[in-house]
Amino acid sequence: AATRNASRRVVRCAARGNQTRARNELSMRKPEYFRSGLGAPVLALTAVGGLYYLYKRGQEKRSRVFIEPEDRKKVVILGSGWAAVNLLSNINTDAYEVTMVSPNNYFLFTPLLPSAVVGTLQPSSIIQPARRFYKDVRESRVKFFEAACTSIDPEAKVVQCKDDSPIVGEKSTFELDYDYLVVAVGSTPNTFNTKGVYENAYFVKTIEDARRLRNHILDCIETANLPCTSEAERKRLLHFVIVGGGPTGVETAAEINDFMEEDISRYYPALKDDIKVSLIQSGDHLLNTYSEAISIKTKDAFERQNINVIFNSRVVSVDEKEITVMDKQTKENYPLPYGTCVWSTGVSLNPLAKELIASLPEQNNRRAITTDKYMRTKGAPEIFAIGDCGTIEQEKMLAKVTDLFVEADTDKDGSLSLTEVKEFSQRIADVYPQMRIHAKNIPTLFAKHDTNSDEVLSLDEFKELLKEIDQGLTTLPATAQVATQQGKYLATVFNKHLHTTNDLSSAEAFQYNHMGSFAYIGKNDAVMDLKQGAFSGFVTWFMWRSAYITKQYSLSNMASMAFDWTKVLIFGRDISRQ
Amino acid sequence: AATRNASRRVVRCAARGNQTRARNELSMRKPEYFRSGLGAPVLALTAVGGLYYLYKRGQEKRSRVFIEPEDRKKVVILGSGWAAVNLLSNINTDAYEVTMVSPNNYFLFTPLLPSAVVGTLQPSSIIQPARRFYKDVRESRVKFFEAACTSIDPEAKVVQCKDDSPIVGEKSTFELDYDYLVVAVGSTPNTFNTKGVYENAYFVKTIEDARRLRNHILDCIETANLPCTSEAERKRLLHFVIVGGGPTGVETAAEINDFMEEDISRYYPALKDDIKVSLIQSGDHLLNTYSEAISIKTKDAFERQNINVIFNSRVVSVDEKEITVMDKQTKENYPLPYGTCVWSTGVSLNPLAKELIASLPEQNNRRAITTDKYMRTKGAPEIFAIGDCGTIEQEKMLAKVTDLFVEADTDKDGSLSLTEVKEFSQRIADVYPQMRIHAKNIPTLFAKHDTNSDEVLSLDEFKELLKEIDQGLTTLPATAQVATQQGKYLATVFNKHLHTTNDLSSAEAFQYNHMGSFAYIGKNDAVMDLKQGAFSGFVTWFMWRSAYITKQYSLSNMASMAFDWTKVLIFGRDISRQ
Numbered sequence A, B: 001a002a003t004r005n006a007s008r009r010v011v012r013c014a015a016r017g018n019q020t021r022a023r024n025e026l027s028m029r030k031p032e033y034f035r036s037g038l039g040a041p042v043l044a045l046t047a048v049g050g051l052y053y054l055y056k057r058g059q060e061k062r063s064r065v066f067i068e069p070e071d072r073k074k075v076v077i078l079g080s081g082w083a084a085v086n087l088l089s090n091i092n093t094d095a096y097e098v099t100m101v102s103p104n105n106y107f108l109f110t111p112l113l114p115s116a117v118v119g120t121l122q123p124s125s126i127i128q129p130a131r132r133f134y135k136d137v138r139e140s141r142v143k144f145f146e147a148a149c150t151s152i153d154p155e156a157k158v159v160q161c162k163d164d165s166p167i168v169g170e171k172s173t174f175e176l177d178y179d180y181l182v183v184a185v186g187s188t189p190n191t192f193n194t195k196g197v198y199e200n201a202y203f204v205k206t207i208e209d210a211r212r213l214r215n216h217i218l219d220c221i222e223t224a225n226l227p228c229t230s231e232a233e234r235k236r237l238l239h240f241v242i243v244g245g246g247p248t249g250v251e252t253a254a255e256i257n258d259f260m261e262e263d264i265s266r267y268y269p270a271l272k273d274d275i276k277v278s279l280i281q282s283g284d285h286l287l288n289t290y291s292e293a294i295s296i297k298t299k300d301a302f303e304r305q306n307i308n309v310i311f312n313s314r315v316v317s318v319d320e321k322e323i324t325v326m327d328k329q330t331k332e333n334y335p336l337p338y339g340t341c342v343w344s345t346g347v348s349l350n351p352l353a354k355e356l357i358a359s360l361p362e363q364n365n366r367r368a369i370t371t372d373k374y375m376r377t378k379g380a381p382e383i384f385a386i387g388d389c390g391t392i393e394q395e396k397m398l399a400k401v402t403d404l405f406v407e408a409d410t411d412k413d414g415s416l417s418l419t420e421v422k423e424f425s426q427r428i429a430d431v432y433p434q435m436r437i438h439a440k441n442i443p444t445l446f447a448k449h450d451t452n453s454d455e456v457l458s459l460d461e462f463k464e465l466l467k468e469i470d471q472g473l474t475t476l477p478a479t480a481q482v483a484t485q486q487g488k489y490l491a492t493v494f495n496k497h498l499h500t501t502n503d504l505s506s507a508e509a510f511q512y513n514h515m516g517s518f519a520y521i522g523k524n525d526a527v528m529d530l531k532q533g534a535f536s537g538f539v540t541w542f543m544w545r546s547a548y549i550t551k552q553y554s555l556s557n558m559a560s561m562a563f564d565w566t567k568v569l570i571f572g573r574d575i576s577r578q
């Protein structure tokens, strides 16, 4: 009854809200981007799309819940990355008081960061102010604070924040209390405690990383070009080593190699023959999360481009001018003189997330914050963890096999027919997502585990079947794709459920929908791993670019990217060391 | 005879050179900017212009002197600024072995630096690789070394250079010997030894300055926006103080104010009322090298924009959070709390130029390297000094008045008629440039100094006339306009005279042609000071932008600037603190 009352109150408020909003609607129809009469040509181009968008948005807004400002629950979002901005731009700010806290006042489009390293794109083209993600900037509905969260108190429901930038006021820390906290702080690079990485290698994780790496690369080239540089020293300076054969490592190697072949060789013809790009991979495949066809394709492409791939090797240490590499087969160490080392071997836990895990006895995974299927932190249900820093706990079905058997056995005959198993698999896919992966294979699995071929499964046979399905349990990868879907999902959860209650039992569980993966492999070639198969070549490369242009969150960045790409196509990349 | 022989040899070589060049010509017709078949639309647009350019260039090249590589004199150019790149792109690399040394491997278009501070333009749009200024990159005709010259030995004709960037090889210094050295190292900001300027204020001189200043401004704003910042602290952080009312100070104040009003106020509505932009000027006029009408116009414009101009005041010191200002009238000091201080009060001597001056007894000006009218350093005629770091010694005519009288008196009657003085003034304008300024006033001056009204000037009367003209002697301003003209002039000197001899007696003296001055004063308004009068308003602003677009040295930068401006017009400036 309480819940029903509350929801009635919400509806009443919504009606009231509609009136005040009607007025705002009017001023909203004047698009705020156009500040000057000179935007005419662009205006013409975007008019149709714009009007349609405003119409849709108006419609959407009218169907939204409205809650009086003083009754709104406080939602604090930590971070301004993929997960955070997708939540921010979809959460109903008519129903929640939203505050975002992040040390970066912008969102970074990470997949294109390797392009920004060499100047295929300008760094400014792939970032976007976080404040542009909330729709009613002028009404200051959302608060944004440029600060880092330093600690979370789940008991008191308070976060401590600190201005960690160069300019700080007399007081640089503050507290925020919340009803719901969303932790979307991402991850940090993983060095596997390798000696010298922090001191001597570069990461490709932040926009500052890209700028510093770019200037380092150009500095190596200019130094190699000086008359006082010996031949050995020149070769060392012109050796670019990328550690890690995942997508970021591969793309960075490809972009650096493009830069060398297309631009540096042209302006520094004397250096051309001494330039070398190497990639060190611990396993024997590049892009080993992609299909094998793609690994092979990438290896071949790198061979053709003279990128020196060193397989089955581990970096032991990175000294100032030398990397020590261990050959995993011979177990021998050898030195590799280098000028630039890029470290890209995966991610580890953000310090804040680490602290949160340590403070909650319910948390036992050391690699990410464990959540339920609604992304609620285990042990602190008012805290959500999304994106790289969270991981959804997946229950093994085997643990409850007897109960599940009873549930599946709808005709209560003590054994399960194929139809019963099929229906059962659909019913519980929400609770056990691992089931979803095998949904189409049920007949095959059924046949396989029906060892006595009696067309039904006994409890023991059913056990074996669940065991195999449980093995398919994998945690979701740390990608922008997952983070985006989680951000959007959580916005829906907020917009539908949490206005007045904490109860999520009627909510749908998060369901990841993998759209496929891209990677740029150099020389206008890209690979694409889809359910439908593996693709590569110029057309794929073109799709890669198109996909990333359309994925931008602002017209302004779309235009910048298109401009940057065209400019590089015509004039080449800039070689200024700024 | 020796000279004649040498020049004959040059001609012979030229003929031989033409043959080898004929082959190069062919490959040159394929424009090297187009790296890919996708440039088609741009190709179409530039084809006509491009062909005409190639035709002109071919013609020009054919008429050029060619000298065998082993016989070429070595020209070392220090710097890659306005003076240096204008020399580099015009000097005949078929006749000289040219080397450029600069710690920046790019040219910076300084007049637009204030726009880059706030993001009206991207920093990358106003810089251009120095290597793009020499025409035959692929042939590596010109050597460019990214290093700073640390000392000059005029006796041994050798310069010492040092790689002063973060990445250095085992050996980071080298020597270059030269036949001619061109010092074009520019100037450094002048702090007038004011306490705390280096530690706490920002300059607007390099691209790095612009980026650091921009991030500082945004950091102040984000800090002001935090809940832990007190009101007083917020007001301090939002106080932007520009010291210096010359063109750079005025433009920087105008750009910062635009940024605040057009962008910051929109995204941070709560901060709007606390933002203040102040400009401190020691005199009682802004832009005091421009006409008075412009000073007044600028003052009015700033008043309208609520820019707080503090006249007749001198900065005594810049502490971390407070500037101490002295009111020149009351002689009293008072504190001014500030968040950002931009220092722009003129230029002083580059350290290298200072050292050169100290090493040459013939040099007695402490503010710049003194040169003759061909820009040859006094005391070291193989060293040229151009741009901000040089100053042309102007001889007073009075010192030689008796000789000049005899020269002017063509009919040898012991007195000078108006015609004689007119003809004389034209004849010697090359030697005494001050005469040129008065060329049109000769009749008036003649009448004025013909005290006994006998229609001729006696020696004493002539003396008084020369005295007045000598007073018109001023050193050239430290501007890009002067530097550009000097660079081009020196290229002509090299291309016409210095191939085999050091003799410049047949060369024309440098002649500065002032084209007028622009300044941006905010809100799409600019002022223009021409011989024809003073202009301002939207049309002037439009001309200002057009002029700077067409003055770019590359199509690529022109396109970038046009794109940046359009983007800001439509979407506003970026507020990301990178």
Ligand SMILES: Cc1cc2nc3c(=O)[nH]c(=O)nc-3n(C[C@H](O)[C@H](O)[C@H](O)COP(=O)(O)OP(=O)(O)OC[C@H]3O[C@@H](n4cnc5c(N)ncnc54)[C@H](O)[C@@H]3O)c2cc1C
Pocket: A078, A079, A080, A081, A082, A083, A084, A101, A102, A103, A104, A106, A110, A111, A112, A113, A114, A147, A148, A149, A150, A184, A185, A186, A187, A204, A205, A247, A248, A350, A352, A386, A387, A388, A389, A478, A479, A480, A481, A482, A483, A518
């Ligand atoms: C070079 C590169 C290329 C990639 N390419 C792809 C790709 O092609 N496809 C793909 O799907 N994925 C890609 N990824 C992975 C993808 O970027 C991440 O999975 C994604 O960014 C995770 O999103 P997130 O929101 O969890 O974290 P992030 O996007 O990393 O955002 C974390 C945010 O938290 C903020 N933050 C950090 N600490 C604090 C704190 N203490 N308090 C408050 N805020 C804090 C940060 O400033 C940041 O805004 C790539 C990653 C990199 C580095």
Ligand SMILES: Cc1cc2nc3c(=O)[nH]c(=O)nc-3n(C[C@H](O)[C@H](O)[C@H](O)COP(=O)(O)OP(=O)(O)OC[C@H]3O[C@@H](n4cnc5c(N)ncnc54)[C@H](O)[C@@H]3O)c2cc1C
Pocket: B078, B079, B080, B081, B082, B083, B084, B101, B102, B103, B104, B106, B110, B111, B112, B113, B114, B147, B148, B149, B150, B184, B185, B186, B187, B204, B205, B247, B248, B350, B352, B386, B387, B388, B389, B478, B479, B480, B481, B482, B483, B518
């Ligand atoms: C913000 C700003 C706005 C301006 N606006 C205008 C304007 O609108 N119109 C106008 O006419 N003028 C303007 N000026 C003035 C103009 O920029 C200078 O007069 C001009 O740059 C001088 O040219 P230069 O070649 O002498 O020196 P610079 O252009 O300063 O170049 C000096 C070069 O020397 C290099 N260098 C320094 N030390 C060494 C060393 N030890 N060894 C080797 N190389 C060295 C530097 O890296 C640089 O490349 C402006 C200046 C600034 C700072």
